[in-house]
Amino acid sequence: xxxxxxxxxxxxxxxxxxxxxxxxxxxxxxxxxxxxxxxxxxxxxxxxxxxxxxxxxxxxxxxxxxxxxxxxxxxxxxxxxxxxxxxxxxxxxxxxxxxxxxxxxxxxxxxxxxxxxxxxxxxxxxxxxxxxxxxxxxxxxxxxxxxxxxxxxxxxxxxxxxxxxxxxxxxxxxxxx
Amino acid sequence: xxxxxxxxxxxxxxxxxxxxxxxxxxxxxxxxxxxxxxxxxxxxxxxxxxxxxxxxxxxxxxxxxxxxxxxxxxxxxxxxxxxxxxxxxxxxxxxxxxxxxxxxxxxxxxxxxxxxxxxxxxxxxxxxxxxxxxxxxxxxxxxx
Amino acid sequence: xxxxxxxxxxxxxxxxxxxxxxxxxxxxxxxxxxxxxxxxxxxxxxxxxxxxxxxxxxxxxxxxxxxxxxxxxxxxxxxxxxxxxxxxxxxxxxxxxxxxxxxxxxxxxxxxxxxxxxxxxxxxxxx
Numbered sequence: 001x002x003x004x005x006x007x008x009x010x011x012x013x014x015x016x017x018x019x020x021x022x023x024x025x026x027x028x029x030x031x032x033x034x035x036x037x038x039x040x041x042x043x044x045x046x047x048x049x050x051x052x053x054x055x056x057x058x059x060x061x062x063x064x065x066x067x068x069x070x071x072x073x074x075x076x077x078x079x080x081x082x083x084x085x086x087x088x089x090x091x092x093x094x095x096x097x098x099x100x101x102x103x104x105x106x107x108x109x110x111x112x113x114x115x116x117x118x119x120x121x122x123x124x125x126x127x128x129x130x131x132x133x134x135x136x137x138x139x140x141x142x143x144x145x146x147x148x149x150x151x152x153x154x155x156x157x158x159x160x161x162x163x164x165x166x167x168x169x170x171x172x173x174x175x176x177x
Numbered sequence: 178x179x180x181x182x183x184x185x186x187x188x189x190x191x192x193x194x195x196x197x198x199x200x201x202x203x204x205x206x207x208x209x210x211x212x213x214x215x216x217x218x219x220x221x222x223x224x225x226x227x228x229x230x231x232x233x234x235x236x237x238x239x240x241x242x243x244x245x246x247x248x249x250x251x252x253x254x255x256x257x258x259x260x261x262x263x264x265x266x267x268x269x270x271x272x273x274x275x276x277x278x279x280x281x282x283x284x285x286x287x288x289x290x291x292x293x294x295x296x297x298x299x300x301x302x303x304x305x306x307x308x309x310x311x312x313x314x315x316x317x318x319x320x321x
Numbered sequence: 322x323x324x325x326x327x328x329x330x331x332x333x334x335x336x337x338x339x340x341x342x343x344x345x346x347x348x349x350x351x352x353x354x355x356x357x358x359x360x361x362x363x364x365x366x367x368x369x370x371x372x373x374x375x376x377x378x379x380x381x382x383x384x385x386x387x388x389x390x391x392x393x394x395x396x397x398x399x400x401x402x403x404x405x406x407x408x409x410x411x412x413x414x415x416x417x418x419x420x421x422x423x424x425x426x427x428x429x430x431x432x433x434x435x436x437x438x439x440x441x442x443x444x445x446x447x448x
Contacts, residue, residue: 088346111200112310118431119198122246127344128433195429196337244324245336266331266378267407274409281412283418285358286330307330 006170008046010034012065015045015079016145024142032069032117034076034132035093037148038085044145045085047076051109052116053113069116077124092126093150093162094118095141097133110134129161154155181276181303185318188271191308193290196267198243208296208315209233215297216265216287220273223280226319228269230261231297236312237261248264262287268316276320323370324351328361328375328387329405334428338374338405338435345436347352358382362390372442377406377413382413385417392421401442405435 002104008014008025016023025033025048034047047066054061054068065071079091114133121128130150132139137154141162144151150162186201193199214237217229232240232259241260242249265287273282290297298304298317307314325342327335335354340443342352353370354397355361357379364370373391384404391397401423406413414425423445 094337111194115194115200119243122198122432123242123248125246125340125344127341128431175249192429195431220421241333245333246340256333256336259331263331263333270407270409270428278409278411280410282408282410283383284407286380 006086010048011050011064011072013045013047013066013072013076013079015043015076015083015100016042017043017083019146021145022142023145025139028139028141029098029100030096030108030113032096032110032113033139034073034096034117034121035141035143035150036076037087037091037094037143037145037150038080038089039091039148040089041084041086042145042148043080043085044143044148045076045080045083046141046143047072049113049117052112054174069113069120073117073120073124077126087126090126091148092121093128093130094121094128095132095139095152095162095165099134099136100138100140132162148163181318181320182284183304185272185303185305185316188268188275189305189314189316192268192271193309196244197240197264199240199311201307201308202310205306205313206309207306208298209313211293213292213297213315214261215290215292216258216261217290218262218265218269218287219267219285220282221285222282223277224273224282225321227301227317228265228272228296228319229301229315229317230265230268231292231315231317233312235260236309236314237289239311240264240309240314258289262289272318323348323371326353326355326361326370326373326375328355328358328362328373328379328384328441330356330379332356332378334376334405337432341432341435342439343430345439347439356389358384358390360388365391365394365400370400372439373400373402374405374439375402377404377408377417385413387422388406388417388422401445403435403438403442405430 004020006023023046036045049072054071097110099108140153142151151159153159213231215231219227241257290304298315301317303318305316359382367414375384403424404422406426409427423442
């Protein structure tokens with residue numbers, strides 16, 4: 001592990017206000033990472049979720065709420081507020097939700113994760129600043145706590161900044177707009 | 178007609194995913210019986226016709242909550258009806274944009290109705306019965 | 322401080338646009354609503370408006386006619402107009418951009434897509 005790196009595992013969530021830190025999560029296939037950053041108090045947070053709704057398995061959700069979007073996302077935000085972040089300042093980016101099993105999946109879990117995350121954020125009154133979702137690539141996402149930059153890498157590719165403008169950066173990303 | 182079905186599928190996916198955060202997960206054999214909330218728009222110009230969407234009121238309410246960004250228990254009936262109308266409007270526009278990107282169209286304001294029993298779209302030449310995460314959505318289309 | 326006029330015959334759509342404006346953090350004094358082009362013109366002629374966001378297909382006066390009226394009125398012709406419409410044809414989009422619309426956004430759109438269009442127009446307006 002690189003010094004200053006806070007690693008977020010699968011079905012995991014980390015918050016930090018250590019300005020020297022980067023928060024990183026690896027191998028996002030159908031999972032979705034939600035990265036948030038307050039540029040004033042320099043609080044950063046990241047959630048790596050696997051599934052959309054906790055009603056799919058409430059026992060699991062109780063043991064690990066970070067597994068599901070609807071239980072994990074509220075916790076991510078609450079923990080960030082507790083560390084000094086303010087909702088209206090938060091810069092939110094999402095990545096992942098790829099189709100990884102087969103390339104002609106009809107309504108695959110990656111897409112469903114993505115839609116559920118977007119719906120939850122919209123209902124919570126949070127705008128998404130940038131996204132890289134869909135396609136069939138595996139992604140690694142890193143959030144620099146000091147600068148607030150969010151960087152993404154796909155397997156074998158170079159690190160790119162997940163821009164301030166929303167863009168369908170992934171190959172074959174379905175969602176327009 | 179086969180081309181129009183594919184265009185309607187594409188339009189439905191775009192509309193439901195982008196503005197309703199929903200998606201088509203399959204098809205159902207037809208419209209279930211029971212009370213349905215329907216919205217119809219008419220279009221004219223390069224082609225003319227009508228598009229109708231039909232769903233159970235409970236399904237429309239869930240879709241409407243997603244569209245407006247509110248919880249399902251916060252949504253009024255008038256809002257659900259307004260969203261149903263906008264669903265028909267946007268779906269029609271998306272379909273026509275794929276059908277004739279260089280065409281010229283006018284889309285009428287939506288007409289909202291409550292229909293008892295199955296078959297709100299039964300009489301329409303092109304019918305799709307989508308299965309969504311939230312329930313079923315029937316879409317009927319007439320293009321002249 | 323700014324005043325934005327939202328023109329759409331769908332109350333649901335007006336709610337969504339208002340919500341996006343609010344959540345985007347634009348400094349807003351007022352968000353005024355109108356259900357069609359005629360009501361919109363009445364608002365524009367009675368109070369200062371910094372930006373118009375308008376649908377196209379509306380009863381009484383549609384968005385294209387509204388845009389022509391704005392362009393023809395020397396008091397209103399500098400007002401930035403964003404068209405937000407279910408009309409996805411290229412012909413309509415080119416025509417309205419030629420008529421002076423600052424941006425044309427096709428429904429369906431994600432919330433951040435409208436935010437980006439508004440940001441671009443506001444940046445343009447202030448140089």
